[in-house]
Amino acid sequence: MSGVFVSRTIAGAVAIALILATRVGASAQEPATKAALPSAGPAMSVGKSFTEVGGEALYAQVCAACHQADGEGAVGAASYPALTHNARLAAAGYSVTILVRGLRGMPPIGRMMTDTQVAEVVNYVRTHFDNHYDDAITPEDVKAARP
Amino acid sequence: MAEASGLSRRKLIAMVGAAAGSAAAYQVMTSLGFAEESPYRGPIRLDGDPKGASVLILGAGLAGMTAALELHRAGYQVQILEYNIRAGGRNWSLRGGDTYTELGGAVQRCEFETGLYLNPGPWRIPYHHHGVLDYCRRLGVALEPFIQLNHNAYVHNTTGFGGAPQRIRTVKTDFEGATAELLAKATRKGALDAQVSKDDQEILIEALRSLGGLDKDLTYRAGDTSSEFRGYARDPGGGLSARPVDGAPMGLHDILTSRLWRGLQNFLLYEFQTTMFQPVGGMGRIGEAFARALPPETIRYGAKVIEIAQDGHSVTATYQDTRQGGAVRQVQADWCVCALPLTVLSQIPTQVGAKMKAAIDAVPYAASVKIGLQFKRRFWEEDEHIFGGISYTDLPIRQISYPSTGYNTGGKGVLLGGYTWNGPGSYEFTAMSPAERVRRAVAYGSQIHPQYRTEFETGIAVAWHRVPFTLGCAGDWTAAARAEHYDNLCALDGRIMLAGEHASYIPAWQEGAILSALDAVSRLHKRVLAA
Numbered sequence: 222m223s224g225v226f227v228s229r230t231i232a233g234a235v236a237i238a239l240i241l242a243t244r245v246g247a248s249a250q251e252p253a254t255k256a257a258l259p260s261a262g263p264a265m266s267v268g269k270s271f272t273e274v275g276g277e278a279l280y281a282q283v284c285a286a287c288h289q290a291d292g293e294g295a296v297g298a299a300s301y302p303a304l305t306h307n308a309r310l311a312a313a314g315y316s317v318t319i320l321v322r323g324l325r326g327m328p329p330i331g332r333m334m335t336d337t338q339v340a341e342v343v344n345y346v347r348t349h350f351d352n353h354y355d356d357a358i359t360p361e362d363v364k365a366a367r368p
Numbered sequence: 369m370a371e372a373s374g375l376s377r378r379k380l381i382a383m384v385g386a387a388a389g390s391a392a393a394y395q396v397m398t399s400l401g402f403a404e405e406s407p408y409r410g411p412i413r414l415d416g417d418p419k420g421a422s423v424l425i426l427g428a429g430l431a432g433m434t435a436a437l438e439l440h441r442a443g444y445q446v447q448i449l450e451y452n453i454r455a456g457g458r459n460w461s462l463r464g465g466d467t468y469t470e471l472g473g474a475v476q477r478c479e480f481e482t483g484l485y486l487n488p489g490p491w492r493i494p495y496h497h498h499g500v501l502d503y504c505r506r507l508g509v510a511l512e513p514f515i516q517l518n519h520n521a522y523v524h525n526t527t528g529f530g531g532a533p534q535r536i537r538t539v540k541t542d543f544e545g546a547t548a549e550l551l552a553k554a555t556r557k558g559a560l561d562a563q564v565s566k567d568d569q570e571i572l573i574e575a576l577r578s579l580g581g582l583d584k585d586l587t588y589r590a591g592d593t594s595s596e597f598r599g600y601a602r603d604p605g606g607g608l609s610a611r612p613v614d615g616a617p618m619g620l621h622d623i624l625t626s627r628l629w630r631g632l633q634n635f636l637l638y639e640f641q642t643t644m645f646q647p648v649g650g651m652g653r654i655g656e657a658f659a660r661a662l663p664p665e666t667i668r669y670g671a672k673v674i675e676i677a678q679d680g681h682s683v684t685a686t687y688q689d690t691r692q693g694g695a696v697r698q699v700q701a702d703w704c705v706c707a708l709p710l711t712v713l714s715q716i717p718t719q720v721g722a723k724m725k726a727a728i729d730a731v732p733y734a735a736s737v738k739i740g741l742q743f744k745r746r747f748w749e750e751d752e753h754i755f756g757g758i759s760y761t762d763l764p765i766r767q768i769s770y771p772s773t774g775y776n777t778g779g780k781g782v783l784l785g786g787y788t789w790n791g792p793g794s795y796e797f798t799a800m801s802p803a804e805r806v807r808r809a810v811a812y813g814s815q816i817h818p819q820y821r822t823e824f825e826t827g828i829a830v831a832w833h834r835v836p837f838t839l840g841c842a843g844d845w846t847a848a849a850r851a852e853h854y855d856n857l858c859a860l861d862g863r864i865m866l867a868g869e870h871a872s873y874i875p876a877w878q879e880g881a882i883l884s885a886l887d888a889v890s891r892l893h894k895r896v897l898a899a
């Protein structure tokens with residue numbers, strides 16, 4: 222075989238728009254923090270499990286790390302899927318399974334939550350971010366889904 | 369790297385020994401005495417003519433560049449596709465003037481003074497990581513000691529000792545002194561008669577007395593002997609103020625219930641034992657040196673791989689040229705060494721067999737956050753006499769590490785103001801804006817060093833799940849996943865071979881990335897010669 226690199230632009234391909242990791246508007250440079258302010262804002266968990274209460278707090282302090290505060294996900298060398306208007310959330314069990322078992326690079330963070338917390342955060346995501354799935358799941362459902 | 373639980377670490381280390389066998393191709397010999405150490409045994413030799421075969425390498429991290437360097441030396445044509453516009457991958461330093469944009473769009477400009485830096489990822493090298501050390505030597509990367517254990521740094525617990533940080537030296541000495549006294553006295557009373565011979569008991573008592581700082585009647589108490597270990601309430605001096613004052617040891621009950629002993633464990637682990645090293649000027653110097661050692665134009669930057677295909681003759685990678693408006697291009701070669709993180713590879717359509725695909729999908733990535741803080745002065749040295757080393761705390765920042773360079777020079781300094789590894793805090797810090805991470809690190813850290821409140825200037829925070837080129841910190845293998853998938857992950861699949869820290873038994877260490885690449889190219893070379 223040739224042993225020579227073949228490098229080409231795919232014939233006829235329109236250069237597709239570069240998907241920027243930076244979303245316009247969100248990229249304003251953060252001002253450097255200048256002083257040690259007293260601790261304010263939501264408490265951080267102490268110990269090995271999440272101590273947030275309720276779906277909204279769990280989403281904002283845990284899930285938003287990757288899926289972002291607005292549920293839009295993010296794109297870099299690979300991506301975090303947007304949870305907004307996400308048809309995969311239709312089946313209630315899908316998100317529960319991902320939380321307690323992980324999916325590809327995503328860690329099984331539901332293992333650091335109680336059954337109630339997992340149920341709350343799944344119910345929150347399935348009824349927010351333009352998702353309208355009203356069949357709430359219960360802590361018992363979560364318990365049954367754990368590995 | 370990982371501040372992982374000691375037990376699983378030790379298990380892994382034992383397994384590294386087992387992996388030595390598979391690396392035999394480039395080992396001169398493995399003696400049992402070395403079986404626990406890195407299987408690296410000196411520069412790899414790929415003898416035989418590859419007849420101009422080409423290898424496409426994906427990712428210019430240490431794994432990809434190790435593969436490229438060695439294959440090039442062996443006569444292959446090599447090319448690397450790299451998403452970033454710099455080489456090194458996780459091997460990276462953030463210096464004053466650098467700009468960093470994380471997933472989600474937040475931009476941070478590093479405002480550190482010239483010469484000061486944060487190593488957001490790898491920052492220390494154990495003496496037994498022979499592969500990393502050998503490449504540093506061959507590529508001219510100067511090293512200096514990284515101080516892991518500093519007896520004068522602190523262990524801190526929000527409830528123990530009223531939340532006051534305690535010197536590692538006193539906690540360690542007093543814990544060891546008190547336990548030595550208990551064991552020595554129990555031995556004397558005959559409590560060990562069933563297990564230990566009389567002769568050995570005498571030697572044991574002598575050893576405990578000698579190593580535990582006990583006095584003649586086997587008691588650990590304030591006095592000359594214990595002061596030689598734990599230090600003094602007032603140090604010996606000169607002239608009329610010369611006479612030292614002994615300090616009072618902490619009570620065993622207080623040490624036990626404060627849980628401060630937990631902060632001592634890392635210092636004992638094989639991975640963190642002295643001597644450790646860091647490159648002078650930042651860990652990123654290693655990646656830079658690798659890139660310089662490659663033939664010009666080997667690395668194509670701004671190339672985001674989006675598909676990998678193969679047939680009986682070649683491998684084709686499709687990528688977006690992010691510097692040309694995302695134009696889609698392809699590169700073809702005879703073989704491929706894919707050194708992309710699994711977080712990324714698991715999302716790229718890749719033409720490999722079901723077993724390798726399952727393995728690629730089986731590894732979640734650890735979460736980690738590092739926060740660098742610049743202060744107007746090196747108060748930890750000037751006020752507290754802490755030169756390098758790490759203070760461990762139960763606060764969400766988990767640790768504060770003092771710079772292992774530029775000691776005793778005055779002026780500004782950057783310390784590592786927080787370093788989390790998995791656990792809830794890693795995700796919570798990641799979910800915050802960078803400015804909030806920094807603000808919290810300053811607020812928490814001021815509980816240990818009140819000087820933070822007046823001396824803090826500027827900070828930068830890297831949350832690894834928001835790092836655009838890895839989407840996570842490092843492969844977080846479980847023993848069960850390893851048993852099922854590891855061999856399939858590392859096997860040659862047609863013309864594609866994987867490499868990277870995830871394809872090693874030393875995950876989350878640069879040594880794992882390098883050893884995986886050496887093992888991959890050795891096996892690939894054998895296959896090419898056999899073709």
Ligand SMILES: Cc1cc2nc3c(=O)[nH]c(=O)nc-3n(C[C@H](O)[C@H](O)[C@H](O)COP(=O)(O)OP(=O)(O)OC[C@H]3O[C@@H](n4cnc5c(N)ncnc54)[C@H](O)[C@@H]3O)c2cc1C
Pocket residue numbers: 298299369370426427428429430431432449450451452455456457458459488489490491492493671672673674707708709712736737738832837838840841842867868869870875876877878879880881
């Ligand atoms: C917080 C932290 C602390 C650590 N501490 C230590 C330590 O103290 N000592 C130590 O030795 N190790 C440490 N490590 C581990 C060390 O950083 C890694 O093991 C090593 O750098 C991994 O090298 P690699 O080549 O396997 O992967 P990487 O360095 O991640 O290389 C992969 C490359 O692929 C590129 N890429 C990704 N996606 C694409 C795409 N779609 N197309 C093209 N290119 C792409 C990336 O940009 C990157 O350059 C630490 C890691 C972290 C995160």
